[in-house]
Amino acid sequence: MTDRALPSWNEGPARAAILNFVARVTTEDGPDYVRPAERIATFDNDGTLWCEQPLQNQFFFVFDRLEALAAKDPALRERQPFKAFLERDIATIHALGKQAAFEIAFATHAGMNADEFAEIAKEWFAAARHPKLNRPYAQCLYQPQVELLAYLRANGFKTFIVSGGGIDLIRAFAEENYGIPPEQVIGSSVKLRFEAGDNHVDLMRLSELNSFDDREVKPANIALHIGRRPILAFGNSDGDLAMLRYTLAGKGPRLGLLLHHDDAEREFAYDREFRLSPLVEALDKADQYGITVVGMKASWNIVFPDTGAGKAASRPAS
């Protein structure tokens, strides 16, 4: 059984839809053949490729960045919104809503150059552990999705991330862990300022937002970065609905997939009530829009990569 495609996916309608779609677009003499250059697949990141509870992982990175900043400037601890972040006040962060919360997060990365940021991010990923899952972030990604990305690439697809999270934080992680190089990561971004004197050249991160890559902005950023409509898209929230609809509205064979977190035992069960990234309209209208809903509980036989530490390691800490 080890050479069965997508081993962490259970037999069932979601796996069948994927295998059937890939077979159709790769059959050279078939009516639905798509040449490799047009086999573009876009994946949301938070909640689609890895865990986003109780907060998107970017916030845990920001908490640690703020600790470092507050060690130098203790007044930060009393200044909102940083106070809420430093106190890990999750309810307050949820109440901010997705864009406002992320904009605060991005602002804490301002004033350094792009290379410094990349180095700090890589160091953090190497050392940090997810506070609820109690494991390194590289083991908070979904094993079935890692297999799906590799399976698509083995079938001539080019895989992209299209995320509301910060583009540079994802890039510090995606190549090693998802096999997705930086130039295939699209995300939210801040403006950068080029600075050059006779003896220095720098690209500085500003606090001003360049693009918040969520909802209707996702298709526009796909057009900007990729210049080609995806034939497959995978998301998990209303933030992905525009990307899914844009994908499905193209001519020829299309597949739109929506992960539904219905697995409280192995991961988390949530949809409408998650204020940082609710799933309402995409779930209610999935049938109407031709979106395939992937229930985590029924579709996946494991969720997280096997850490070799037995079953307990794949359950969230309480």
Next chain:
Amino acid sequence: MTDRALPSWNEGPARAAILNFVARVTTEDGPDYVRPAERIATFDNDGTLWCEQPLQNQFFFVFDRLEALAAKDPALRERQPFKAFLERDIATIHALGKQAAFEIAFATHAGMNADEFAEIAKEWFAAARHPKLNRPYAQCLYQPQVELLAYLRANGFKTFIVSGGGIDLIRAFAEENYGIPPEQVIGSSVKLRFEAGDNHVDLMRLSELNSFDDREVKPANIALHIGRRPILAFGNSDGDLAMLRYTLAGKGPRLGLLLHHDDAEREFAYDREFRLSPLVEALDKADQYGITVVGMKASWNIVFPDTGAGKAASRPAS
């Protein structure tokens, strides 16, 4: 001699610098080895990969678009700046300067969706001929550069275009003619608006500029789209200087190349005086910044692809 690398490049310092650089970064046990994922090469388009005289080719596309629009709305012929464009008033267009002239060009593409634009652009490239060179645009590109792009890719490089021209017009041309897919084209862009009703999904082009990809914006857009500093960059004007300096300022082996148009017989001879894209500072400070100047006349044994029509076909029309 047909299997000599870069056959359209003459023996000399420019070709030697390229071959030497590629040998260094691809020698696995050498001190300058660069793994393939980091072999990023960025090329300007107008004046670097193809002819930009007497105007960047985008303007010839715009002239034809405006003719189609003026056929429906004759009042356009009397309204500036469209009047100057419709009259092919090159001096007036030059006087506008690069960004203003391009912004007018982009505005003439507003109001259609992204798919419609791509179709119009592809049709135009298939039918139109360059007014001075009197040949299809696919034969206005520089044969030595097409060879260089292919040579770099054969050595594990990923090749990107980073142009001040409109990103979508370049994409309609680059895959077939340069072997560069849409997702590896960076250029100036307008804002796009996602529109969806129950039964339609569209991405509409607006007239508002998203990014004018020239000068200091080029490194910022490289960071946004690629997320990795190039190790090789090739340009031909001051609009490329920031990209060249950003490339050369990275750690490890770097190559920055600047095409100098000094070949009035086979192409055009110009630098400082070309108001739409002058070459002044990059030429004056090439030595100081470590930029290798590539004189067209001495470096290339042919300029344009051989059309099979004899020598006359490779000379500009008067």
